[in-house]
Every structure is written in C-alpha cells, then in structure tokens.
Amino acid sequence: MKLLVKKAPFIKSWLLAERSTGSRSALTVLTGVKCIAEQNSVTLQATDLKTSIRCIAEGVEVQDPGEAVFPVKVVGELFKKAPTETFTIEVDGGKAKINCGEKNHYKFTTYPVSEFPKLPRSEESRPFFKITVSELKRLLEEGTFAGSPGEEFPQYLSSGLFQVKDGFVKVVSTDGRRLSLSQSALDESFEEKQVLLPLNALKELGRIVSSVEEDLDVEVKEDDSQVYFLVDNIEFAIRRIESRFPPYEKILSPEKSTWMEVDRNSMIEALERAEIVVRDFSKMVILNLSPGGNMTVKASAPEIGEAIEEVPAEIDGDPLKVAFNVRFLLDGMRALHGKVAHMTFNGPNGQMLLSKPGEESFLYVLMPITLPSEGENL
Numbered sequence: 244m245k246l247l248v249k250k251a252p253f254i255k256s257w258l259l260a261e262r263s264t265g266s267r268s269a270l271t272v273l274t275g276v277k278c279i280a281e282q283n284s285v286t287l288q289a290t291d292l293k294t295s296i297r298c299i300a301e302g303v304e305v306q307d308p309g310e311a312v313f314p315v316k317v318v319g320e321l322f323k324k325a326p327t328e329t330f331t332i333e334v335d336g337g338k339a340k341i342n343c344g345e346k347n348h349y350k351f352t353t354y355p356v357s358e359f360p361k362l363p364r365s366e367e368s369r370p371f372f373k374i375t376v377s378e379l380k381r382l383l384e385e386g387t388f389a390g391s392p393g394e395e396f397p398q399y400l401s402s403g404l405f406q407v408k409d410g411f412v413k414v415v416s417t418d419g420r421r422l423s424l425s426q427s428a429l430d431e432s433f434e435e436k437q438v439l440l441p442l443n444a445l446k447e448l449g450r451i452v453s454s455v456e457e458d459l460d461v462e463v464k465e466d467d468s469q470v471y472f473l474v475d476n477i478e479f480a481i482r483r484i485e486s487r488f489p490p491y492e493k494i495l496s497p498e499k500s501t502w503m504e505v506d507r508n509s510m511i512e513a514l515e516r517a518e519i520v521v522r523d524f525s526k527m528v529i530l531n532l533s534p535g536g537n538m539t540v541k542a543s544a545p546e547i548g549e550a551i552e553e554v555p556a557e558i559d560g561d562p563l564k565v566a567f568n569v570r571f572l573l574d575g576m577r578a579l580h581g582k583v584a585h586m587t588f589n590g591p592n593g594q595m596l597l598s599k600p601g602e603e604s605f606l607y608v609l610m611p612i613t614l615p616s617e618g619e620n621l
Contacts, residue, residue, distance in 0.1 A: 244280050244309025244334040250325055252302030256287060257322055259298050259454065259477065262447060264315050265291035272358040275312040276319075280305045288362055292482075294444045295362045296451075299476035309334060312354035321349050363480050365471035368464040370433060371405075372412045376474060377457035378427045383449045385425035385578050385605045386414030392442045398486040403445050405463075405470070406437040415491055416442065421571055422491060422608040423578065438470055439484040448472060451479055495608065496594060499587040501532055501560035504600055507584045511576045513552045517542035518569045520550045527612050528569040532588070534558045542569065565591045566612040575607035 257276070265273030268291060277288040278300075285300040311334040313319070318339075327343040334353060341349040374382075387403045394401060404415040413426040452461065452474065461474040465483075472479045517528045517540055524544035531539040538556045543549040565588060575597045576584060585600040591614060597607040 244278075244311055244332075245305075245307035246278075246280060246285065246332045247304040247306055248322075248330055248332060249302035250322070250328050250330065253300055254323060255454070256298055256300040256302075257319065259451060260287040260289040260296055261315050261319050262450065263289040263291060263294055263296040263479075266315070268292075270358075272312060272354045273360075274316065275314050275354045275359070277310065277312045277356070277359045279310050280308045282308060288359070290360060290362055292360070293441065294447060294482070295480045297362065297478040306331075310356045311339060312356055312359050313339070314351065314354060317351055321351075363466075363469045363471075365464050365469075365473060365478060365480070368466040368469070368471055371436070371438075371463040371465045371470065372407050372429055372433050373431060373460055373462050374412060374427060374429070375457065376452050376455055376459045376461055379452055379461050379472075380449065380457070381580055381604075382412070382414040382425045382427055383445055383452075385580065386423055387416045387442055387445050388574055388578050389418060389421045389423035389607070390416035390442045391418045392446070398484050399439060399488045401442055402439040402484050402486065402488070403442055404437060404439055404488040404491075407433050408435050408437075415488065417489075417491065420568075420610060421575075422494070423575070424491070424606045424608075426604055436465075437488070438465055439486055439488055440470060440481050441484060444481040448479060448481065451477060494594075495596075495606070496589060498589050498593070499560065499596075500590050500593075501534070501558065501563040501588040503532060503538065503556050503558045503586045503588075505538065505554060505556040505584050505586065507576060507579060507582055509554055510584060511573065513540045513554050514569055514573050514576065516552065517550045518573065520544050520548055521569060523547075526568050526570060527566050528572065529564065529566045529614070532556075532558050532563040532565075534560055534562060560588075563588055563591065564614065565595070566614050567595070567609060568612060571609055575609060578607070579605060 260276045279286045285303040287300050288297050325343050330343040333340045339351055339353050391400045406413040411426045415424045455475040464471045469480045521542045521544050529541045538554045540552045581599045583600050585598050587596045595609045
C-alpha cells in the first residue's frame with residue numbers, strides 16, 4: 244500500500260477515527276486505526292467494541308491499494324507532527340514508512356489486519372429517524388446532561404433514551420434526582436420505537452456532529468444490537484443497552500403554585516457567584532420568590548461567607564422559599580437554548596420545571612433540597 248497524503252485535511256479525518264479507538268483495551272489491535280485503501284478512496288475504521296466509526300479520509304491519493312492497521316500512540320503523533328504539508332505512507336509486510344520529503348523518514352510496525360474485528364454495518368438496519376445536524380446537537384446538549392456518565396446500575400442512569408413517538412424524536416436522561424428532556428418534530432413519518440444508548444458514546448457523537456456542517460441531514464438507523472448515525476461520509480455506530488427506561492411521563496406534574504420568567508444569562512451569572520461560596524460546603528442555593536417583585540438568590544457557608552443577590556424576574560402565584568443543588572440548577576440553565584427561562588414550582592418540596600417560554604422543545608425537572616426548619620442554621 245502506498246498513499247500520498249495532504250496533512251491538514253487528512254488529520255481532520257484521522258482525529259475522528261482516533262477518538263473511537265480502545266485506548267485502554269487489553270486487545271492491542273483495538274488501539275489502532277484500520278486504513279483501507281481502494282482505487283478511488285481511503286476508509287478509516289476504529290472501534291472500542293462499544294462504539295465504532297467508519298469515515299472517508301480526506302486529502303489522500305491512493306498510489307497503491309492495500310490495508311493496514313496503524314498504531315495510534317506512535318503513528319498518530321507522527322502524522323500530526325510531520326514536518327511537511329504532504330508526505331507518503333508505504334506499507335509492505337507489516338512494516339511501514341512515512342516519507343516527509345527526501346531527508347525525513349520514519350519507520351514503524353503495523354498491527355495484523357487479520358486481528359482487527361469486523362465492524363457492524365448499517366446496510367441491513369432499519370430506519371429510525373432523520374434530523375439535521377443542528378437539531379441533533381441541540382437534542383444531545385439539552386437531553387443528555389442529567390444522567391450519570393459512569394458505569395451506573397441500573398443501566399438507564401448512565402444512558403440516554405432515544406424515543407420516536409407522535410411525530411417527534413425525544414432524548415431523555417436522568418440520574419434519579421433530576422431529568423432532562425429535549426424533543427424535535429420530524430419532517431417524515433417513522434415507526435414508533437425507543438432505544439437506550441450509553442452517555443459516554445453520545446458525548447462522542449456530539450463531538451463528531453460538531454465537526455460537520457449544521458445544515459446536513461443525519462440519517463439514524465437501528466438493528467437489534469446497534470444504532471447507526473450516518474452523515475457526511477461518516478458512519479458512527481453505538482451498541483445498544485439492554486435495559487428499560489422508567490416511564491418518565493408519569494412523574495411530570497402540571498401542578499404549580501409559583502411560576503417565573505427570568506433572563507437566562509442573569510440567572511446563570513448570579514448562580515455562578517453563589518456557587519463560589521457553597522461549592523465546598525452544602526452546594527445549596529436558596530431562592531426567595533416574591534410575586535410582583537424580584538427574586539433573591541442566597542448562598543451561605545460557615546467560616547466562608549454569604550452571597551445575596553437580587554435578580555429581576557416576572558413572578559406570579561404564591562410567595563416561595565425553595566432550595567436547590569446549585570450545580571444541578573446551573574446545569575439546566577446552561578443547557579437551555581434561549582434567552583429567557585420559564586420556571587414553575589410546586590411548593591418548597593415539589594418538582595421544579597424549567598423550559599423555554601411558550602415552547603415544549605426542552606424540559607428540565609429538578610427536585611428541591613428540603614430546607615432546615617426556621618431557626619436552624621442555614
């Protein structure tokens with residue numbers, strides 16, 4: 244195999260594949276990227292057995308077809324630090340050489356092609372839904388942040404639910420204390436179904452779609468074991484989680500005693516300052532809502548200090564004093580795509596719902612912290 248490579252466009256493709264390798268795998272071949280050179284194109288493949296990627300490499304001219312598995316740790320660094328903007332890669336009998344001009348040469352050993360696993364393919368899979376890159380990015384940002392990215396049990400706590408229902412695609416996550424939901428209307432009709440996917444894989448999916456044009460369509464397909472995301476000569480597959488997501492619709496209560504609209508950026512800035520005071524203590528922030536007036540944000544910690552801020556807001560309903568984990572509240576505010584946040588409260592112990600005014604595209608559910616009785620030290 245022999246390739247003539249233009250460094251800048253090739254590295255962009257290489258990085259997509261490199262991130263999907265099994266960097267901590269006991270199988271050495273999974274720490275490599277498989278390169279398949281055919282007459283008119285070069286395909287890069289990588290997998291950690293939970294996710295896999297195929298992408299067409301840009302900036303490569305095939306001078307002699309072939310296949311090789313390049314070790315990421317050494318070869319990837321040589322590609323990135325190559326001293327010339329073009330270079331050649333030659334592979335023969337498990338040995339490879341990078342030639343940068345006439346004087347710079349780098350030799351290395353490749354991994355056996357026969358040991359690289361066969362990757363899942365989308366050709367025989369079923370349609371799931373189709374959506375633009377920009378909308379998929381929004382769904383991932385708004386719908387997956389409430390879960391636990393570690394290896395949690397039950398498994399749905401570290402997963403994101405993808406659900407096609409009633410003409411919408413919804414993405415939902417929860418860690419048991421909060422829940423985030425984002426949805427987008429579909430332009431076409433698709434069969435109603437739902438799948439669970441690991442949050443760590445969805446985080447990587449977010450990085451991948453951020454590297455392509457936002458107005459492109461993402462075709463999403465599924466089979467009994469995988470979900471495939473196809474866009475711009477990239478096919479990213481995620482292994483499904485065999486678990487059941489709880490019936491989240493049942494916990495969404497329309498009841499409210501107090502409601503408020505507030506400037507999102509003003510709220511975020513006030514909460515960030517409050518977090519400085521309590522982040523190493525209770526992580527609790529107290530909101531005092533006065534209908535017809537403003538909202539007061541209070542945070543205090545013994546031996547550290549206290550923060551009290553008044554934030555302009557439109558408040559209606561009953562007066563309310565309620566407490567939340569400040570980081571959880573900030574997560575919801577930061578995820579919301581919009582200038583104004585609409586918040587409803589169901590007393591000091593009921594759920595808080597955060598959304599966009601007049602829209603149903605995003606919903607964040609957060610349970611309050613029970614406040615100490617009056618007279619106790621806050």
